[in-house]
Amino acid sequence: MTPYIDQNKDRFLAELFDLLKIPSVSTDVEYQPDIKKAAAFIAHQLNEIGADKVEICQTAGNPVVYGEKIIDPKLPTVMVYGHYDVQPADPVELWDSPPFEPTIKNGNIYARGASDDKGQMYMHIKAFESMMKNNTLSCNVKFMIEGEEEIGSVNLGEFIKERKDDLSADVILISDTGMISLDTPSITIGLRGLSYMEVELTGPNRDLHSGMYGGAVQNPLNALTEVIASLKDKDGHITIPGFYEKVEVISDADRAKMAKAPFSLEAYKAALDLEKEFGEKGYSTNERTSIRPTLDVNGLWGGYTGEGAKTVIPSKAYAKISMRLVPHQTWEEISELFTKHIESIVPDGIRVKVTTHHGGMPVVIPTNSVEFEAANAAYAEAFGKEPIPVRSGGSIPIVALFKEELGLDSVMMGFGLDSDAIHSPNEKFGIANFLKGIETIELFYKHYAVLKK
Amino acid sequence: MTPYIDQNKDRFLAELFDLLKIPSVSTDVEYQPDIKKAAAFIAHQLNEIGADKVEICQTAGNPVVYGEKIIDPKLPTVMVYGHYDVQPADPVELWDSPPFEPTIKNGNIYARGASDDKGQMYMHIKAFESMMKNNTLSCNVKFMIEGEEEIGSVNLGEFIKERKDDLSADVILISDTGMISLDTPSITIGLRGLSYMEVELTGPNRDLHSGMYGGAVQNPLNALTEVIASLKDKDGHITIPGFYEKVEVISDADRAKMAKAPFSLEAYKAALDLEKEFGEKGYSTNERTSIRPTLDVNGLWGGYTGEGAKTVIPSKAYAKISMRLVPHQTWEEISELFTKHIESIVPDGIRVKVTTHHGGMPVVIPTNSVEFEAANAAYAEAFGKEPIPVRSGGSIPIVALFKEELGLDSVMMGFGLDSDAIHSPNEKFGIANFLKGIETIELFYKHYAVLKK
Numbered sequence: 001m002t003p004y005i006d007q008n009k010d011r012f013l014a015e016l017f018d019l020l021k022i023p024s025v026s027t028d029v030e031y032q033p034d035i036k037k038a039a040a041f042i043a044h045q046l047n048e049i050g051a052d053k054v055e056i057c058q059t060a061g062n063p064v065v066y067g068e069k070i071i072d073p074k075l076p077t078v079m080v081y082g083h084y085d086v087q088p089a090d091p092v093e094l095w096d097s098p099p100f101e102p103t104i105k106n107g108n109i110y111a112r113g114a115s116d117d118k119g120q121m122y123m124h125i126k127a128f129e130s131m132m133k134n135n136t137l138s139c140n141v142k143f144m145i146e147g148e149e150e151i152g153s154v155n156l157g158e159f160i161k162e163r164k165d166d167l168s169a170d171v172i173l174i175s176d177t178g179m180i181s182l183d184t185p186s187i188t189i190g191l192r193g194l195s196y197m198e199v200e201l202t203g204p205n206r207d208l209h210s211g212m213y214g215g216a217v218q219n220p221l222n223a224l225t226e227v228i229a230s231l232k233d234k235d236g237h238i239t240i241p242g243f244y245e246k247v248e249v250i251s252d253a254d255r256a257k258m259a260k261a262p263f264s265l266e267a268y269k270a271a272l273d274l275e276k277e278f279g280e281k282g283y284s285t286n287e288r289t290s291i292r293p294t295l296d297v298n299g300l301w302g303g304y305t306g307e308g309a310k311t312v313i314p315s316k317a318y319a320k321i322s323m324r325l326v327p328h329q330t331w332e333e334i335s336e337l338f339t340k341h342i343e344s345i346v347p348d349g350i351r352v353k354v355t356t357h358h359g360g361m362p363v364v365i366p367t368n369s370v371e372f373e374a375a376n377a378a379y380a381e382a383f384g385k386e387p388i389p390v391r392s393g394g395s396i397p398i399v400a401l402f403k404e405e406l407g408l409d410s411v412m413m414g415f416g417l418d419s420d421a422i423h424s425p426n427e428k429f430g431i432a433n434f435l436k437g438i439e440t441i442e443l444f445y446k447h448y449a450v451l452k453k
Numbered sequence: 454m455t456p457y458i459d460q461n462k463d464r465f466l467a468e469l470f471d472l473l474k475i476p477s478v479s480t481d482v483e484y485q486p487d488i489k490k491a492a493a494f495i496a497h498q499l500n501e502i503g504a505d506k507v508e509i510c511q512t513a514g515n516p517v518v519y520g521e522k523i524i525d526p527k528l529p530t531v532m533v534y535g536h537y538d539v540q541p542a543d544p545v546e547l548w549d550s551p552p553f554e555p556t557i558k559n560g561n562i563y564a565r566g567a568s569d570d571k572g573q574m575y576m577h578i579k580a581f582e583s584m585m586k587n588n589t590l591s592c593n594v595k596f597m598i599e600g601e602e603e604i605g606s607v608n609l610g611e612f613i614k615e616r617k618d619d620l621s622a623d624v625i626l627i628s629d630t631g632m633i634s635l636d637t638p639s640i641t642i643g644l645r646g647l648s649y650m651e652v653e654l655t656g657p658n659r660d661l662h663s664g665m666y667g668g669a670v671q672n673p674l675n676a677l678t679e680v681i682a683s684l685k686d687k688d689g690h691i692t693i694p695g696f697y698e699k700v701e702v703i704s705d706a707d708r709a710k711m712a713k714a715p716f717s718l719e720a721y722k723a724a725l726d727l728e729k730e731f732g733e734k735g736y737s738t739n740e741r742t743s744i745r746p747t748l749d750v751n752g753l754w755g756g757y758t759g760e761g762a763k764t765v766i767p768s769k770a771y772a773k774i775s776m777r778l779v780p781h782q783t784w785e786e787i788s789e790l791f792t793k794h795i796e797s798i799v800p801d802g803i804r805v806k807v808t809t810h811h812g813g814m815p816v817v818i819p820t821n822s823v824e825f826e827a828a829n830a831a832y833a834e835a836f837g838k839e840p841i842p843v844r845s846g847g848s849i850p851i852v853a854l855f856k857e858e859l860g861l862d863s864v865m866m867g868f869g870l871d872s873d874a875i876h877s878p879n880e881k882f883g884i885a886n887f888l889k890g891i892e893t894i895e896l897f898y899k900h901y902a903v904l905k906k
Binding site: 026027028029087088090091094151152178192194196203204205206207208209210211212213214215216217218219221222224225226228229230232236272273274275276277278279280285286288289292293294295296297298299300301302303304305306307308309310311312313314317318320322324347348349357358392393394395418421422423424425426 | 666667669674679682726731745800878
């Protein structure tokens, strides 16, 4: 740890706690005031540290916070991307401490957004502060911190198109992923895409008494289970026609290389209380979460879900279903295949409506670039060992957009752990990860400036 | 209509409205105060009219209201059974008028409980009043109005055992079923039984990020759809081993007789906005809802069900599933078969918990009895035509208990219509049905007293 980080770490944490206390949930409109508060907090911090042109940029949705420090136009420019919005905290009753009252336990910060992404995004702001205060900033910096990542960055594409000129840079730097462990650093070189759908089935035009009508009408809840159950076969293959058509084929050599990453299936199952793992036949657990696409029900509801019993056949049944995609699949095409297929398999007597919530493209990052080399050197220096390149199962839709719109590759220096429980109750982020992240980010600037010359 | 009913009908309705305004929902503890209010209302009414020994009898659950009028021990005794509790009103947003603010539209009373069972139960209280005021009461009467019918009459069995002596009678009279129409009166001679179950599946020990874990762990929501979908085959047969073993076999002759009841499948589908009916292969719509058992999902929930999208693999998934039973099936046995089967088909990596909410036995009423003859004569006189004997798809668990504990058969003189939407939004009861019911009930007493001699 650098002296500066060591001397200021308590203040760094106090500031992060203030940010974590703002319930800036983007999936639910009722948190709009908190979205604005979180954006204002980031803008204030950037100003304090000495960023220029700090602006809370309005969009059709939640604002993007922009700020920059151009120390010399001849130097390379790093653009930091992150997000200040968070996932909903529910089910709140499963949290051991209130999701928006950051709590420290066993060296971890427990709060919604601690790891995804407030904690990780804030490392970049503090690394910037450290370099400014110590006059070690070796590159120009631009910050682009958005508020809609958890709802698919629906308005960032438009923002980037409008601001193309302001957003010129040499590389995008993102900390919104994870690493294997503090002992085994890793860099994310791949992300899965995402297609998030909602299905609404309608049977009878009103809720019915299950005694008077049971057996004579199609029950949309029963129908929904049939429709969803049919989407996977007994080997865990997804049955949507054309779903696998464009899936990237990975060579056995590459699969063997990936298999070298340290992993204990027993520890994995134990951590989740699982007697048995599950997944597509013919692939390992790590492959199932990285190089293979998936289909998961994220939400299911209909009928009477309260206390006790109600003998009803509901008029409607609902499901939220998302698919993770791998290179060469496009989310628009998959969403369309999904919609067509669902419409084709819905049983008689049921009407169906399929809606696309949002999507994102899968990405793979080249490992032979200057920026990757710089990141590699930064980890090696900070951790004392070379990082392992890994593909993450998660999605950051914006990464593909950066490449497409700005022609920029991204470096994903994530410092979270799988056990951080992002999107779950009791989300956490290790204080050690937070501080190590700041240190490693500073080293990235150092090496990047040199290698980019 | 008798002169007395005609002169007092506005007051009858006003009183019923006061009862309907009480949200006496038994499935949800938060309505306990209203349960007590509804019981007190019934007790007050019985007192007003001149019933003796009126008592609000405490049980382990909701109270039973008792009252009697013994005019002559030598005369036959009719015991009226009904219930003052109602189903939940949700989904409340689908009601055209507030569920607990009775509203008259096109000759119908719209309110939760209008038909099931406050409106129908109240016909008996007003018929009693009419006979008392006109000195035409020709039998002894006992009232037993409970508050747990919608949760399986869980404490009534105990109550009956304790009060066996007070509850001696010759017949049970119930209005908690329907008729074909005002032009085509019918008497219910059969009821299906009920087995109401709840299934809880647990996958990982916490909610997981669907990107990080998707594809590598069994998702309890996906698993739940597989489990439920497998409970019926493509012909609509229930696949639980032993489920049909004891089902009563109906002769072709009897099926032909039942098929004579007036029924329009087109009108049935049109009323529910259904393109196509659905059900067990080899049976008509009326048979599917009367002589055949069923399995319906009544509630399904898990994961994120709020606005927008949340990419979560939940730890738990839930379903409420009920089965309607036919003669010779017993609900205890079916509940056990269901539990065993579910436990046996749950996929690897998922833990399961199956709970029995409640159950009820199916019943068939003999049509060669004095009480049936009396009911038949009452309908014939009131409606000018013979009623058609029909089997209802609904369940009144208590009817089997009356036979078992008190040795009494029940006569089910129901005046509701299928279109009353009981258990649904916009439940209604026709004012004409209400008044015709009072008239017909009075006639039952007249004929029963004569025939029983």
